[in-house]
Amino acid sequence: MSGEICPLAAFRAGDRGLVQPGAPEHPAFQRLLAMGLLPGSEVAVIQVAPLGDPIEIEFGGLRLSLRKSDAAAVQVLRLG
Amino acid sequence: MSKDKTRRVRIALVGNPNTGKTTLFNRLTGARQKIGNYPGVTVEKKSGPWESGGRAFTLVDLPGTYSLAASSPDERVALDFLAGHLDGEEKPDAVVCVVDASNVVRNLFLASQVADLGLPMVIALNMADAADRAGITIDPTLLSRCLGVPVVRMVATKGEGIDALGHAVAQAVDHGALMAQVPWPEAVDRAVKYLAAGLEKEGASLLAPGELRRILFDPRSAVLERAGWPAGSDPAPLLGAARDVLSAAGWHPLSAEALLRYEHLGHLTAAAVSFPEKRRRSPTERLDTVLTHRVWGLAVFVLMMFVVFQSIYRWAGPFMEAIEAVVAHVGELVAPWLAPWPALQSLVVDGVVGGVGGVIIFLPQILILFFFIALLEDTGYMARGAFLMDKMFGWCGLNGKSFVPMLSSYACAIPGVLAARTIEDPRARLTTILASPLMSCSARLPVYTLMIGAFIEPSFGAGLAGGMLFAMHVVGLAVAIPVAWTVNKFVLHTRPQPFLLEMPPYRLPRLRDIFWRMWERAREFLVRAGTVIVAMTIVIWALVYFPRPADVRERVTADLSVLNDNSAIDRAVDAAYLEQSYLARAGRALQPVFDPAGFDWKITVGVLASFPAREVIISTLGTIYGVGHDADEDSDDLRSALTRDFWTHGPRAGHPVFTVPVALAVMVFFALCLQCGATVAVMAKEAGWRWALFGFAYMTALAWLGAVLTFQLGTLWLEWSS
Numbered sequence: 001m002s003g004e005i006c007p008l009a010a011f012r013a014g015d016r017g018l019v020q021p022g023a024p025e026h027p028a029f030q031r032l033l034a035m036g037l038l039p040g041s042e043v044a045v046i047q048v049a050p051l052g053d054p055i056e057i058e059f060g061g062l063r064l065s066l067r068k069s070d071a072a073a074v075q076v077l078r079l080g
Numbered sequence: 081m082s083k084d085k086t087r088r089v090r091i092a093l094v095g096n097p098n099t100g101k102t103t104l105f106n107r108l109t110g111a112r113q114k115i116g117n118y119p120g121v122t123v124e125k126k127s128g129p130w131e132s133g134g135r136a137f138t139l140v141d142l143p144g145t146y147s148l149a150a151s152s153p154d155e156r157v158a159l160d161f162l163a164g165h166l167d168g169e170e171k172p173d174a175v176v177c178v179v180d181a182s183n184v185v186r187n188l189f190l191a192s193q194v195a196d197l198g199l200p201m202v203i204a205l206n207m208a209d210a211a212d213r214a215g216i217t218i219d220p221t222l223l224s225r226c227l228g229v230p231v232v233r234m235v236a237t238k239g240e241g242i243d244a245l246g247h248a249v250a251q252a253v254d255h256g257a258l259m260a261q262v263p264w265p266e267a268v269d270r271a272v273k274y275l276a277a278g279l280e281k282e283g284a285s286l287l288a289p290g291e292l293r294r295i296l297f298d299p300r301s302a303v304l305e306r307a308g309w310p311a312g313s314d315p316a317p318l319l320g321a322a323r324d325v326l327s328a329a330g331w332h333p334l335s336a337e338a339l340l341r342y343e344h345l346g347h348l349t350a351a352a353v354s355f356p357e358k359r360r361r362s363p364t365e366r367l368d369t370v371l372t373h374r375v376w377g378l379a380v381f382v383l384m385m386f387v388v389f390q391s392i393y394r395w396a397g398p399f400m401e402a403i404e405a406v407v408a409h410v411g412e413l414v415a416p417w418l419a420p421w422p423a424l425q426s427l428v429v430d431g432v433v434g435g436v437g438g439v440i441i442f443l444p445q446i447l448i449l450f451f452f453i454a455l456l457e458d459t460g461y462m463a464r465g466a467f468l469m470d471k472m473f474g475w476c477g478l479n480g481k482s483f484v485p486m487l488s489s490y491a492c493a494i495p496g497v498l499a500a501r502t503i504e505d506p507r508a509r510l511t512t513i514l515a516s517p518l519m520s521c522s523a524r525l526p527v528y529t530l531m532i533g534a535f536i537e538p539s540f541g542a543g544l545a546g547g548m549l550f551a552m553h554v555v556g557l558a559v560a561i562p563v564a565w566t567v568n569k570f571v572l573h574t575r576p577q578p579f580l581l582e583m584p585p586y587r588l589p590r591l592r593d594i595f596w597r598m599w600e601r602a603r604e605f606l607v608r609a610g611t612v613i614v615a616m617t618i619v620i621w622a623l624v625y626f627p628r629p630a631d632v633r634e635r636v637t638a639d640l641s642v643l644n645d646n647s648a649i650d651r652a653v654d655a656a657y658l659e660q661s662y663l664a665r666a667g668r669a670l671q672p673v674f675d676p677a678g679f680d681w682k683i684t685v686g687v688l689a690s691f692p693a694r695e696v697i698i699s700t701l702g703t704i705y706g707v708g709h710d711a712d713e714d715s716d717d718l719r720s721a722l723t724r725d726f727w728t729h730g731p732r733a734g735h736p737v738f739t740v741p742v743a744l745a746v747m748v749f750f751a752l753c754l755q756c757g758a759t760v761a762v763m764a765k766e767a768g769w770r771w772a773l774f775g776f777a778y779m780t781a782l783a784w785l786g787a788v789l790t791f792q793l794g795t796l797w798l799e800w801s802s
């Protein structure tokens with residue numbers, strides 16, 4: 001559903017969204033911020049690993065694999 | 081800047097992981113440090129001399145990091161070096177920040193943090209070739225003007241831009257160009273002043289504003305530790321109060337730095353960097369749709385591993401035979417020369433040629449394994465493997481980042497243990513260090529192939545032999561997971577850590593890099609064969625050759641004189657000498673320890689002699705069987721000697737020493753045992769002696785248990801099936 005805000009962990013392969021201001025207390029979020037996953041930037045989920053975790057995401061020309069427990073720290077606005 | 085002429089000017093290479101720092105370092109210094117297409121290849125500081133334009137520098141290669149908020153030990157190395165906190169070392173005179181030209185803004189985040197430490201800087205805009213291909217255009221002159229520091233366009237792999245870099249570095253050192261400062265909002269300045277005042281009151285050493293900002297933004301910053309905080313007092317209240325200044329102004333202290341720096345960098349680079357109108361689908365994206373796919377990705381992974389082990393087994397054959405023929409020929413050549421001195425002849429022919437030569441035969445297989453590992457590392461597949469395997473590692477306290485150390489350990493556990501430095505959580509790191517030596521390293525390959533070649537292939541065929549080799553490489557992994565789980569559950573308790581791993585673009589590996597790594601490994605192997613293994617072999621030979629009382633020969637000759645067959649008598653004499661040698665006596669005394677695993681005294685001795693280095697088992701068996709039969713006789717290979725050995729004493733007398741269960745038990749023992757002095761030493765360096773000894777003890781116990789179980793179950797199976 002376009003326009004819905006949900007954690008990045010809820011995305012499936014192929015979904016895209018805009019990062020929302022989130023919880024910087026989460027250690028993963030701080031590291032993601034340093035890598036440039038800032039509020040307002042676009043992020044896409046590319047693949048989900050065979051056992052459902054981790055996921056591979058893409059933002060700003062960077063491909064990153066991260067666990068769903070870490071992806072849960074990032075809130076995203078789903079794009080169509 | 082130091083004007084001291086006796087000290088060479090020191091230049092540090094910093095940058096995000098996998099941007100080509102080490103490639104550049106190797107280019108400039110002529111060194112051969114390891115490079116690879118995955119983040120976290122370099123985990124230690126390395127330095128080398130660099131001469132450019134008549135100036136002499138010392139270049140320092142550092143581990144890559146995304147941010148100075150270091151969270152793993154390798155990132156700490158980079159931070160400590162740049163901040164001048166490393167023991168006995170001052171800050172570098174200037175830094176070269178290696179930036180991936182396809183990801184300028186993200187890479188400059190680190191550069192702007194480094195600039196805050198007050199270090200003159202040059203930006204090396206590396207991988208310009210890849211940026212060109214992606215349609216990204218960058219104007220280095222304009223970018224340089226915007227940032228306030230020299231920017232050099234480079235392709236480190238081809239050596240492009242090296243001279244310009246030398247020039248720019250000399251400039252930076254002489255004129256101290258600093259990167260444009262972030263226009264910090266007033267609240268940040270106020271918080272920094274507050275911190276400075278508080279630190280002064282506490283009597284802590286004075287820090288520069290840039291360092292104070294590090295402490296302000298990064299609650300776990302290592303800089304804090306070095307601020308000379310008075311013992312017994314807690315810095316938390318002061319830091320909390322300083323951060324409250326930020327919060328009151330509407331900045332979250334944990335996200336303020338990233339937001340402010342990225343905003344600033346976005347402005348600075350906007351004019352100089354332009355992206356293609358329509359983003360092209362890169363080859364990496366297309367490959368990843370298959371290689372990280374939840375079904376196809378896994379299928380390709382398993383298939384690839386299967387092909388690797390089949391090839392190791394099959395391709396090596398002709399090369400091994402060639403080396404074997406040369407070794408045998410050398411033995412035949414020198415034997416007649418040394419005939420006047422039987423002891424010396426035996427030492428050279430049975431000991432050195434038979435023992436060490438027997439080890440060298442396995443070089444081709446080790447090289448093929450290295451070839452494949454280098455291929456995985458350089459194409460960028462390693463990170464994909466970590467992605468596919470993370471979940472399987474995760475539940476036992478390891479994580480996807482353990483994958484790289486563990487896979488490296490298939491080549492050799494030493495770089496594997498070192499690579500564990502990329503893991504943030506100290507306990508997950510320790511678990512990885514303890515589990516890595518269980519991965520089947522290339523030094524175990526000779527043992528597997530000897531046993532498989534002698535006992536599995538003849539009865540089950542080459543296809544199953546390759547499969548068996550694969551299985552042996554899985555045994556260690558299969559054991560490592562429950563071991564990690566147990567260590568985690570009862571000894572360490574790791575808490576979950578963020579697992580973020582960059583997936584680098586796929587790159588075509590450069591054959592030169594791959595062959596260089598194979599050559600390095602070959603050299604190391606031959607040096608080992610020429611030192612540790614020769615030394616062990618000479619000791620073993622002496623123990624197996626002596627004593628030589630004359631009455632043994634007389635007695636046997638008298639007993640067998642009726643035979644009238646001189647070569648049979650000679651063989652019997654040699655066998656009799658062997659049976660009363662020092663080694664045989666010691667071996668028989670110790671054999672009961674390994675009796676439940678079906679080992680005779682020769683295997684027992686071989687296993688025990690192999691604790692300094694695994695390959696010694698081959699040279700030991702080679703020497704024992706060499707001395708045990710007439711040296712003038714056409715020297716048989718070790719493989720057939722094994723199949724013709726029978727128990728002489730005890731309940732199994734008359735039965736072959738090596739059966740399929742025994743061969744399997746030997747392989748399992750070697751798969752699980754930590755028989756490598758160098759690995760134990762590296763574990764001690766990385767985790768302390770207590771953990772190294774723990775690792776050694778648990779692996780030895782597991783190995784014995786595994787061997788006994790294998791032999792007993794194998795024997796039961798044989799009885800049941802016949």
Ligand SMILES: Nc1nc2c(ncn2[C@@H]2O[C@H](COP(=O)(O)OP(=O)(O)OP(=O)(O)O)[C@@H](O)[C@H]2O)c(=O)[nH]1
Binds near residue numbers: 098117119209238
């Ligand atoms: N296309 C291209 N590839 C490059 C260039 N420079 C380096 N590489 C490749 O990039 C990969 C990473 O190189 P390294 O030198 O290991 O990178 P690093 O920055 O030392 O990495 P870490 O030690 O992990 O931080 C290797 O596969 C290199 O072959 C370049 O200029 N162009």
Ligand SMILES: [Mg+2]
Binds near residue numbers: 101102103114115144
């Ligand atoms: Mg490196």
